[in-house]
Amino acid sequence: MDDVLFKEALRDGDLLKMRKVSKGDVHNHCGLGMRFSTFNKWAGGNVKEPPKKMNGLEGLDNYIFNETIQFIKTGEGIEFLIEETVKEAISDGVKILEPSIDCSFTRFYSKNKEFFDTILKIQDKYKNSIQFKPEVGMPKTISNEDLENLLIPCIDSGVFKSIDLYGDETREDFERFKEYYKYAKEKGLKLKVHVGEFLGAVNVKKAIEILEIDEIQHGIGSISSDYVMDMIKERNIRLNICPSSNFILGAVSDMSNHPARKLFKKGIRITINTDDLLLFDSGVSQEYIWLYELGLFDGDELNEIRKNSLI
Secondary structure, three states, X not given: OHHHHHHHHHHHOOHHHHOOOOEEEXXXXXXXXXXXXXXXXXXXXXOOOOOOOOOHHHHHHHHHHHHHHHHOOOHHHHHHHHHHHHHHHHHOOEEEEEEEEEHHHHHHOOOHHHHHHHHHHHHHHOOOOOEEOOEEEEEOOOOHHHHHHHHHHHHHHOOOOEEEEEOOOOOOOHHHHHHHHHHHHHOOOXXXXXXXXXXXXXXXXXXXXXXOOOEEEEOHHHHHOHXXXXXXXXXXXXXXXXXXXXXXXXXXXXXXXXXHHHHHHOOOOEEEOOEOHHHHOOOHHHHHHHHHHHOOOOHHHHHHHHHHOOO
């Protein structure tokens, strides 16, 4: 039934119908996973709207550090961010949500257990509507001390189902995180990393070889090397792509030639996701309709991509 409804929604450009179709959002940052209007109302209406175009990660960070982070001061604030991300996903028909929750959020609680219990409480509250699979995230700027004091307790908690690393791609210090990824794997976590968003295939290859990842967040720079694309395909690494994010941050200048097309034709598994809904104002349902209207994919191809996100 979902297959039929999905193609009808694409053909008609019907967002309400599309939101009734089961889908996944597996590249999502919990601190920015709700609509701007929701966050702004919670913040007392004092937040400036995000710009329509940003200068890469620098522009993104400038907005976050100048506008959103100042309002997040307590554990109650963290709980709001997580729960609103889950609620937004449910309203968009998302059945599998893998939102990154930064390990530094533990600092807003007097005890780690309070942080973990907050996540589990939200997970249980919405268990009949969505598979909420928390992901522990960390920036590349994290200190070695915080890797031990913040990340390791999150891995050991059993709360998180995957791990992710994000930040400035020019910091190619994957070796620093190798043992933590190995430990996360031993604990049963799926391994993800942000790579190949602004840099090319060389960077992607290093991440794959050093961290032995299961999935790549973005990975669109892989198209600069057939060898790396073949490596991704042979290792069955899934690429979790966020079209609006790529366009607004300037990683892609021409959406009609988005690298997702070439990656898909290569036989690489890809998914379509939101990244930061607050910033980019496009849910997964909107992303699918946009890609269809651009002519980047046909209905059957997008349906295959949708199903990839539910595995």
